[in-house]
Every structure is written in structure tokens, then in C-alpha cells.
Amino acid sequence: MKKIISTSAVVFLLALVSLSYSQEKTYTEKDAEISATIGENFTISLESNQSTGYSWSVGMVSDNAQVVVAGMDYDLPDNAKTGQGGAEVWHMKAVAPGTVKLMFYYARSWEKEAPAKTITFNVTIQ
Numbered sequence: 001m002k003k004i005i006s007t008s009a010v011v012f013l014l015a016l017v018s019l020s021y022s023q024e025k026t027y028t029e030k031d032a033e034i035s036a037t038i039g040e041n042f043t044i045s046l047e048s049n050q051s052t053g054y055s056w057s058v059g060m061v062s063d064n065a066q067v068v069v070a071g072m073d074y075d076l077p078d079n080a081k082t083g084q085g086g087a088e089v090w091h092m093k094a095v096a097p098g099t100v101k102l103m104f105y106y107a108r109s110w111e112k113e114a115p116a117k118t119i120t121f122n123v124t125i126q
Contacts, residue, residue: 026089027121034102034123036094041070044092044121046104049085050074053108054116056088066100066125068093094125 026043027034036042046056058069070093076086090104100123107115 024091029119032120032122034121036123036125038094038097038125040094042092042094044090044102044104045075045087046090046106046119047085048074048088048106049083050088051083051085053110054106055109056090056104056106058090059103059105060100066094066096066098067102067123068095094123097125099124 024041024043025036026045028045029047034042034044048054048056056072060067070091072091073089074086075089076084080086092102102121102123104119104121105115106117106119107113
């Protein structure tokens with residue numbers, strides 16, 4: 001009986017974690033303004049083709065750290081072909097009130113030229 005209860009508890013916790021993760025708001029490059037509350041997780045999804053050597057990096061312009069980067073995933077479409085692009089999905093967490101400007105740079109790490117693309121998000125944390 002204890003084993004059934006333990007298994008049920010684990011399944012419930014896994015479902016709860018996946019539910020909260022799936023409720024994260026996702027923003028794309030067409031979203032210049034982001035609003036979040038302290039403790040809220042959100043994602044920023046940017047088109048990318050890492051097979052070309054390009055990838056996104058992020059910088060913050062702020063006096064304080066209102067947002068932390070919790071990780072990044074590279075998602076390819078189902079049945080992706082060799083060399084096909086996907087999306088870099090940046091997982092962010094709002095940790096303090098205020099505003100921060102997130103700047104993403106699309107570049108090859110070994111090249112010294114300016115990034116091929118720059119995207120800016122203005123984030124307000126309440």
C-alpha cells in the first residue's frame with residue numbers, strides 16, 4: 001500500500017512540475033515589451049540555425065539583476081533535415097522588481113565583426 005501511495009505522489013509531483021513549466025509565457029522577437037512578476041518564469045524563443053556556426057548570446061543593461069538566465073535549449077522541428085534551423089529557447093526567471101533591457105546578439109563566436117542580428121527586449125518586473 002505504501003508503494004502505491006509513494007508512486008502516486010511522485011506521478012502527481014511530476015505532473016505539477018510539467019504543468020507549471022508548460023504555463024511559462026513565451027516571447028519571440030516581435031515582442032519588444034515583456035511584463036512579469038517576481039518569481040515568474042518566462043521564455044524567449046529566437047530563430048536560429050546553429051549548423052551555420054551562429055548562435056545567440058544575451059547581455060543585460062541594468063544596475064541590478066532583475067532577471068536571471070535559467071538555461072537554454074535548442075529546438076529543432078520534427079523530422080528536421082540536416083542543416084535545417086530551429087529555435088534557441090532561453091529560460092528566464094524574474095527575481096527582483098524593476099526594469100531591465102535584455103539584448104540578444106546573433107553571431108559566430110570566433111568572428112570579430114558586429115553581430116549579424118541584435119534584438120532588444122524591455123522587461124518590467126513587478
